[in-house]
Amino acid sequence: xxxxxxxxxxxxxxxxxxxxxxxxxxxxxxxxxxxxxxxxxxxx
Amino acid sequence: xxxxxxxxxxxxxxxxxxxxxxxxxxxxxxxxxxxxxxxxxxxxxxxxxxxxxxxxxxxxxxxxxxxxxxxxxxxxxxxxxxxxxxxxxxxxxxxxxxxxxxxxxxxxxxxxxxxxxxxxxxxxxxxxxxxxxxxxxxxxxxxxxxxxxxxxxxxxxxxxxxxxxxxxxxxxxxxxxxxxxxxxxxxxxxxxxxxxxxxxxxxxxxxxxxxxxxxxxxxxxxx
Numbered sequence: 001x002x003x004x005x006x007x008x009x010x011x012x013x014x015x016x017x018x019x020x021x022x023x024x025x026x027x028x029x030x031x032x033x034x035x036x037x038x039x040x041x042x043x044x
Numbered sequence: 045x046x047x048x049x050x051x052x053x054x055x056x057x058x059x060x061x062x063x064x065x066x067x068x069x070x071x072x073x074x075x076x077x078x079x080x081x082x083x084x085x086x087x088x089x090x091x092x093x094x095x096x097x098x099x100x101x102x103x104x105x106x107x108x109x110x111x112x113x114x115x116x117x118x119x120x121x122x123x124x125x126x127x128x129x130x131x132x133x134x135x136x137x138x139x140x141x142x143x144x145x146x147x148x149x150x151x152x153x154x155x156x157x158x159x160x161x162x163x164x165x166x167x168x169x170x171x172x173x174x175x176x177x178x179x180x181x182x183x184x185x186x187x188x189x190x191x192x193x194x195x196x197x198x199x200x201x202x203x204x205x206x207x208x209x210x211x212x213x214x215x216x217x218x219x220x221x222x223x224x225x226x227x228x229x230x231x232x233x234x235x236x237x238x239x240x241x242x243x244x245x246x247x248x249x250x251x252x253x254x255x256x257x258x259x260x261x262x263x264x265x266x267x
Contacts, residue, residue, distance in 0.1 A: 003149040007088045007142045011095070014141075015244070018134050022251045029258035036265045 057247050064240035071233035079230075085149040090233050092142045093221070094241040095135050096164075102132025102245060103171065103195075103202050110195035113188065119260075122188040125195055127252035129174050131245060136168050151215065160208040160216040167205055170198035 072090045079086035109125035112118070143161065144154040155161065174194045181187030209218055218225070221234065 001084055003085050003145050004087055007145045008091065010141050010145075011091055011138055014134065014138055018248070019251075022248070022255055025255050026251070026258060029255065029262055033258065033262055033265060036262070040265070 054247070054250065057243055057250075061240060061243035061247055064236060064243055068233065068237040068240045071229075071236055076229050076233045077227070082150050085146060088142055088146040088149075090237045091241075092139065092146060093234060094238040095142065096139045097238055098241045098245045099132050099136040099139055099167075100202055100206060101242070102128045102135060102249075103167070103199060105249075106132065106171075106174070106195040107199035107202070110192035113192045114196075119188075122192065123253055123256045123260075124249070125192065126175075126178060126188075127249050127256060129171050129191075129195065130252055131248045133168070133171050133175065134248075135241075135245070136164070136171070139164060140168055156215050158215040159212045160205065160214045163201060163205045163208050167198075167201045170194070170201055174198060 068090070072087055076087070076090070078084055105128040106125045109121045109128065113121035113125060143164075147156065148154050174191055177190045177194055178187045181190060208214060209216055221231070226234065
């Protein structure tokens with residue numbers, strides 16, 4: 001039972017960790033793109 | 045309009061993936077009977093095999109997209125190949141973690157230098173190299189070309205991993221799935237789990253492609 005629990009916990013932890021990494025990466029890049037576009041629009 | 049279609053498609057896939065994963069978990073932990081020889085730990089099989097399947101599928105996509113990239117020189121193929129390699133690495137890492145956990149319970153050892161296991165470890169190392177080649181090559185297009193070559197050559201190990209249990213005598217369990225070695229309820233649980241992980245793979249590659257595209261747009265804006 002211990003091994004089964006360990007295997008499924010690791011699978012979900014790694015999948016959720018990767019999803020979180022992708023989500024945070026996308027959010028960071030979107031913010032940077034928005035701020036660059038705003039800055040560009042202000043200077044034009 | 046394209047973005048709207050993409051969001052709708054993502055929503056459909058997310059709903060389908062969620063429903064399939066719930067169904068898989070129900071089948072694995074409620075519906076399927078406990079296997080007689082190995083007991084409850086055999087239930088690792090219902091996630092371990094789909095993870096391996098998706099890992100191999102991911103590297104097949106890398107292989108096809110690498111050929112298309114070298115042929116057409118269209119960055120879109122390189123983006124899909126790189127994204128698929130990264131997602132494939134996540135799944136193969138999980139195969140290499142869940143396999144030893146199952147082995148410890150079933151064989152009494154974490155690892156055996158068995159042909160299947162060793163070929164899978166080699167596969168993992170090949171795609172680590174694939175991702176490192178991209179990171180450590182200064183010129184992006186050059187890194188993409190090197191990676192594409194590695195994505196094609198490295199694919200040689202995929203059929204070796206897939207066929208190892210048929211071609212060599214290994215400690216790893218034999219090909220029970222296609223040879224009627226599984227009870228119908230076990231086969232159903234396995235197939236639903238494979239479907240769930242395939243949808244998860246498509247979703248993750250889609251999100252990784254989107255992240256790479258955002259990175260490219262940012263570079264363009266920075267000039």
